[in-house]
Amino acid sequence: MFAVDPVNHLNDEQIQHKINQKTKPLGALGSLESLAKQIAQVQLTEPFNNRQKLAINQPAMLVFAGDHGIANHGVSIAPSAVTQQMVNNFASGGAAINVFCRQMGLNLEVIDCGMLTPSDHPKVTDHRLGAGTQAIHQKQAMDLLAVKDGFSFANDLVQRHFDSGCNLIALGEMGIGNTSSAAAIMAAMLKLDVKECVGRGTGIDDESFALKRELLTVAMNLHRDKIHDPVNVLACLGGFEIVQMTGAILAASEKKMLVVIDGFIATAAALVAVALHPSARDYLIFAHQSDEQGHPKMLQALDAKPLLSLGLRLGEGTGAALSLPMIQAAVNFYNDMASFDKAGVSNVV
Numbered sequence: 001m002f003a004v005d006p007v008n009h010l011n012d013e014q015i016q017h018k019i020n021q022k023t024k025p026l027g028a029l030g031s032l033e034s035l036a037k038q039i040a041q042v043q044l045t046e047p048f049n050n051r052q053k054l055a056i057n058q059p060a061m062l063v064f065a066g067d068h069g070i071a072n073h074g075v076s077i078a079p080s081a082v083t084q085q086m087v088n089n090f091a092s093g094g095a096a097i098n099v100f101c102r103q104m105g106l107n108l109e110v111i112d113c114g115m116l117t118p119s120d121h122p123k124v125t126d127h128r129l130g131a132g133t134q135a136i137h138q139k140q141a142m143d144l145l146a147v148k149d150g151f152s153f154a155n156d157l158v159q160r161h162f163d164s165g166c167n168l169i170a171l172g173e174m175g176i177g178n179t180s181s182a183a184a185i186m187a188a189m190l191k192l193d194v195k196e197c198v199g200r201g202t203g204i205d206d207e208s209f210a211l212k213r214e215l216l217t218v219a220m221n222l223h224r225d226k227i228h229d230p231v232n233v234l235a236c237l238g239g240f241e242i243v244q245m246t247g248a249i250l251a252a253s254e255k256k257m258l259v260v261i262d263g264f265i266a267t268a269a270a271l272v273a274v275a276l277h278p279s280a281r282d283y284l285i286f287a288h289q290s291d292e293q294g295h296p297k298m299l300q301a302l303d304a305k306p307l308l309s310l311g312l313r314l315g316e317g318t319g320a321a322l323s324l325p326m327i328q329a330a331v332n333f334y335n336d337m338a339s340f341d342k343a344g345v346s347n348v349v
């Protein structure tokens, strides 16, 4: 359903040259240099023009919410009701993600992808695929039609932001139990033992952690014969919010928008999206390394070096929001920093 083209590499040499000619020792802006190069590859679609500026326009934080059947079985510190309660908190502006979005100038949209009880808040977008998924250690989370519908919802959402001039989306999520789903997706996509993928999520104790490992082992065995392609991985193990995050990544990549990936759950969606369309990787910016146990391995599999490492383990898109000033800094130094030539500084390159 998506047609994702890789970025154009025709300008690579000129982009690198422009970065190298800035008044600094070669490579001295570290990860910001590779980020600027990536953004230039995405945005400079015409033959190279030294005066063409990079830009972040109308950046949007899309927070996808959904409930998980497995959350009823003792794998989180919180009950599923907290998903909707937090969504109401997002809608009235009181959560961490609201605070950071206000600070960073990000437009926040919250999407109900299928909470147990629908959000009745007028500000929440209704993209419901059901009333929570089935518990993945007992049944398939959803049918294949739900995955298809989820991709289509995500496509409409991204199209709307694109049409209003947005060229960067950041992905966040809310869904009690979704670190279980994300760990199972990671295990299926990377063909790892799920025990290497599972972490403590919201901060469960040893007993709940042992149970989480056990239930996820049951889930992997239950779906073993079906989870050989990314769409079936989503249907068997996914959450409704993870499906729509995957769709949003693909829809945005198709439109050559940048996509900022938050923590463990958003990265699980990225694993699936990149498996479906490898070129989508070109558009992804990995915001931070989460404290969730499996995250470094997931990032490694995507050859991703996250911008920040703050020990966050919250989700909601908080890490992605916090990375926005770094992304803007990469754009600004590319656009505005003087070259050796222009500044009259002896070229050290």
Ligand SMILES: Cc1cc2ncn([C@H]3O[C@H](COP(=O)(O)O)[C@@H](O)[C@H]3O)c2cc1C
Pocket (backbone or CB within 6 Å): 075, 076, 077, 078, 082, 086, 173, 174, 175, 176, 177, 178, 179, 180, 200, 201, 202, 203, 314, 315, 316
């Ligand atoms: C009050 C509260 C606010 C949150 N905001 C994000 N999450 C995070 O925790 C959940 C995943 O962890 P687990 O799999 O352990 O349930 C997701 O909803 C995630 O976004 C929260 C969790 C809680 C309790």
Ligand SMILES: O=C(O)c1cccnc1
Pocket (backbone or CB within 6 Å): 179, 201, 202, 262, 263, 264, 265, 266, 290, 291, 292, 312, 313, 314, 315, 316
């Ligand atoms: O890394 C994340 O996104 C994360 C970790 C723990 C709980 N919720 C989200």
